[in-house]
Amino acid sequence: MFEEASEVFDNMFKSSFPLTFIVFIPAVLILVSPLPAEAAHEFTVYRMQQYDLQGQPYGTRNAILNTEARTVEAEVLSRRCVIMRLVDFSYERYQKALRQSAGAVVIILPKNMSTMPQDIVQQFMELEPEMLATETIVPVYFALEDDELLSIYTQTLTSSSSQGSSSAAEVLIHTATANGFQMVTSGAQSKAVSDWSITSLEGRLAGTGGEDLPTIVLVAHYDSFGVAPWLSYGADSNGSGVSMLLELARLFSRLYTYKRTHAGYNLLFFVSGGGKFNYQGTKRWLEDNLDHTDSSLLQDNVAFVLCLDTLGNGDSLHLHVSKPPKEGTPQYALLKELETVVSSQYPEVKFSMVHKKINLADDTLAWEHERFGIRRLPAFTLSHLNSHREAQRSSIMDVRPHVDLRKLSRNTKLIAEALARVIYNLTEKGAPGDLQIFTEQMVQEEQLSSVVDWLTAQPRAAQLVDKDSSVVSTLEYHLGRYLKDVRRHYVKADKRDPEFVFYDQLKQTMNAYRVKPAIFDLLLAVCIAAYLGVIYLAIQHFGVLYSLVRRITAPKTKQH
Amino acid sequence: MTLFHFGNCFALAYFPYFITYKCSGLSEYNAFWRCVQAGATYLFVQLCKMLFLATFFPTWEGGAGVYDFVGEFMKATVDLADLLGLHLVMSRNAGKGEYKIMVAAMGWATAELVMSRCIPLWVGARGIEFDWKYIQMSFDSNISLVHYIAMAAVVWMFTRYDLPKSFRLPVTVLLGLCVYKAFLMECLDCTAKAILTFYCFNTFM
Numbered sequence: 081m082f083e084e085a086s087e088v089f090d091n092m093f094k095s096s097f098p099l100t101f102i103v104f105i106p107a108v109l110i111l112v113s114p115l116p117a118e119a120a121h122e123f124t125v126y127r128m129q130q131y132d133l134q135g136q137p138y139g140t141r142n143a144i145l146n147t148e149a150r151t152v153e154a155e156v157l158s159r160r161c162v163i164m165r166l167v168d169f170s171y172e173r174y175q176k177a178l179r180q181s182a183g184a185v186v187i188i189l190p191k192n193m194s195t196m197p198q199d200i201v202q203q204f205m206e207l208e209p210e211m212l213a214t215e216t217i218v219p220v221y222f223a224l225e226d227d228e229l230l231s232i233y234t235q236t237l238t239s240s241s242s243q244g245s246s247s248a249a250e251v252l253i254h255t256a257t258a259n260g261f262q263m264v265t266s267g268a269q270s271k272a273v274s275d276w277s278i279t280s281l282e283g284r285l286a287g288t289g290g291e292d293l294p295t296i297v298l299v300a301h302y303d304s305f306g307v308a309p310w311l312s313y314g315a316d317s318n319g320s321g322v323s324m325l326l327e328l329a330r331l332f333s334r335l336y337t338y339k340r341t342h343a344g345y346n347l348l349f350f351v352s353g354g355g356k357f358n359y360q361g362t363k364r365w366l367e368d369n370l371d372h373t374d375s376s377l378l379q380d381n382v383a384f385v386l387c388l389d390t391l392g393n394g395d396s397l398h399l400h401v402s403k404p405p406k407e408g409t410p411q412y413a414l415l416k417e418l419e420t421v422v423s424s425q426y427p428e429v430k431f432s433m434v435h436k437k438i439n440l441a442d443d444t445l446a447w448e449h450e451r452f453g454i455r456r457l458p459a460f461t462l463s464h465l466n467s468h469r470e471a472q473r474s475s476i477m478d479v480r481p482h483v484d485l486r487k488l489s490r491n492t493k494l495i496a497e498a499l500a501r502v503i504y505n506l507t508e509k510g511a512p513g514d515l516q517i518f519t520e521q522m523v524q525e526e527q528l529s530s531v532v533d534w535l536t537a538q539p540r541a542a543q544l545v546d547k548d549s550s551v552v553s554t555l556e557y558h559l560g561r562y563l564k565d566v567r568r569h570y571v572k573a574d575k576r577d578p579e580f581v582f583y584d585q586l587k588q589t590m591n592a593y594r595v596k597p598a599i600f601d602l603l604l605a606v607c608i609a610a611y612l613g614v615i616y617l618a619i620q621h622f623g624v625l626y627s628l629v630r631r632i633t634a635p636k637t638k639q640h
Numbered sequence: 641m642t643l644f645h646f647g648n649c650f651a652l653a654y655f656p657y658f659i660t661y662k663c664s665g666l667s668e669y670n671a672f673w674r675c676v677q678a679g680a681t682y683l684f685v686q687l688c689k690m691l692f693l694a695t696f697f698p699t700w701e702g703g704a705g706v707y708d709f710v711g712e713f714m715k716a717t718v719d720l721a722d723l724l725g726l727h728l729v730m731s732r733n734a735g736k737g738e739y740k741i742m743v744a745a746m747g748w749a750t751a752e753l754v755m756s757r758c759i760p761l762w763v764g765a766r767g768i769e770f771d772w773k774y775i776q777m778s779f780d781s782n783i784s785l786v787h788y789i790a791m792a793a794v795v796w797m798f799t800r801y802d803l804p805k806s807f808r809l810p811v812t813v814l815l816g817l818c819v820y821k822a823f824l825m826e827c828l829d830c831t832a833k834a835i836l837t838f839y840c841f842n843t844f845m
Contacts, residue, residue, distance in 0.1 A: 131680055259770075262768055279690070302702060382818070409714075546641050563795040593767075593769040593770075594769055594770050594771075595768060595769070596770045597768055601644045601645055601648065604645070604648050604775070605644070605647075605648050608648055608651055608652045611652070612651070612652075612656070612659070615655075615656050615659055615782075616659050619660060619663045619664070620663055622663075
């Protein structure tokens, strides 16, 4: 047959040249065509953080993976993608996967975090900084659970846990029936993002009564942090701080519109970016205002700087300072007013001052006020957290339910009262401690609630908010409604010695393909070879079969 | 090993044809070119059928559950063109009866294999994802080969003038079955479903 076939092809070649093209070009095209993507299941995965801070790398370095899936119970984990559910997650298992040089780790998170028991959430929150602390080349991804992913997980679990202990026959049957999964990400290797600018916003309310008025600065950073940038919603830290800042801006701008309540203090509001990366926004803003400008509100008379950080929950308030304020200074006045307001109007709140010296030898600064303290501006941070090392400041578990709206609005009222008492000098004028300047309706809970809802509706990691982002422009618009001179401020990393470097490929699409093990193909080949052998024998001895069939049907015809 | 899987499916589909060609003695008669001609006739007939169906049978808009018996019956009737095509191929080939049948059936079935199965196999079986349907498709092609041989044999018998009278009816019935095979399967399927739902309904009421 091959001779005849070659004859035909010869004729084809000799007769017409275009005909050969018509036959061959499609064949060549089909041969080199890329494989189509037909996935068993396609889902979005979010990569763990990857960044360099002051030259120190953190997080995972790799983004691509194309490996078989296994769960932790399997014996061999190297060059496999280890899938874990949040309920089964523990640091030892994670370390085990990394030690055996796994190909990747995928952690499946439940769609609704609030269904998780508190101790698991707490445990994961504490593990997040540890996971980020060491640099690892294994790509770590987080995926939100759905039914298909769960079924993939259970199938992988059964096949992984049955690997070690079974006889050869069982293994053989297993290969024919089981489903393996190949996890593949579409997307390139991660590389550093160049020219990323972090945006910060400032606005002011000018005081009345001449030049050289003292300035009060209110600061809150709007970005969030977590083990995965796309999953860090930062509700309490620092969505609560930003919403409180906006509410204070609204309240004081209302007061400042009337001549009678227009006070003799300049109020400067600063919404800073890059707060979770060692307060980059604040640092550059201070440099620009103090070193590179001739006159700025920050250079003259600064009464104090109040940073708002994580105030959406809890029944305690801590005023973090780097130097205890001396008597007679405006900072001391604020401290006293806070104590007065708490003791007379909010006795359920426990207020205290926490003194922590600035430690320049640390990798990162503790609170935002330390940036101001380094430049010799009197500053403190108000927070319901006792220590800057608390896990909930930088966790993906910090979602909207973490903010208790009543406590947030209570804290807002508290701070507004204390500030008003300082600005209007009420204690000196003899106002009693329980005088309520802002009545119940003035602090609008709906406003606070809607701002917090909007802020937690999208991830606000510093790597995701660029200067065109809707978060920045909405904040700018919002500030512009109450404040004057709303300006943007950009921070770009220095070219030669960058303080921060961000990497891309933080969100990927992962495909899980159903695959059969290699043994299966060989088994199938053997079966097909046997089948073809039977067919060949049947056709060769077709005569035998035919006479057999005739003999069976013959008795009927013999009767005629 | 996905190319290996493609190789498996291709072997399962193609080797029986090869074996049949070799062992049925067609190679001794230099029948390769004639088989290719039969294949070309298959292509032509399929093209005509497609044009006919597209022109005269507009898309039927109706409920998803109801099966359009009349419409599907008419569409199945177009498959008579297959029989005509086979008859055409066989009449153009001079020779013994078995030779004609085998040439027509081999060419027809090989053309169908190449046209309707090669590309899905190449595109699908080579991918990372595994699916049983490719093995199923390849096995299907084996069954198609036997089916076309039988169909060609029945068509040849129908056109013989010296066919015994008693055989006329069974041959006609078999021809009818060949053409309306898919339609009858659908009918059976629908009626079975209807009976089953009716039965369940009655049991639970």
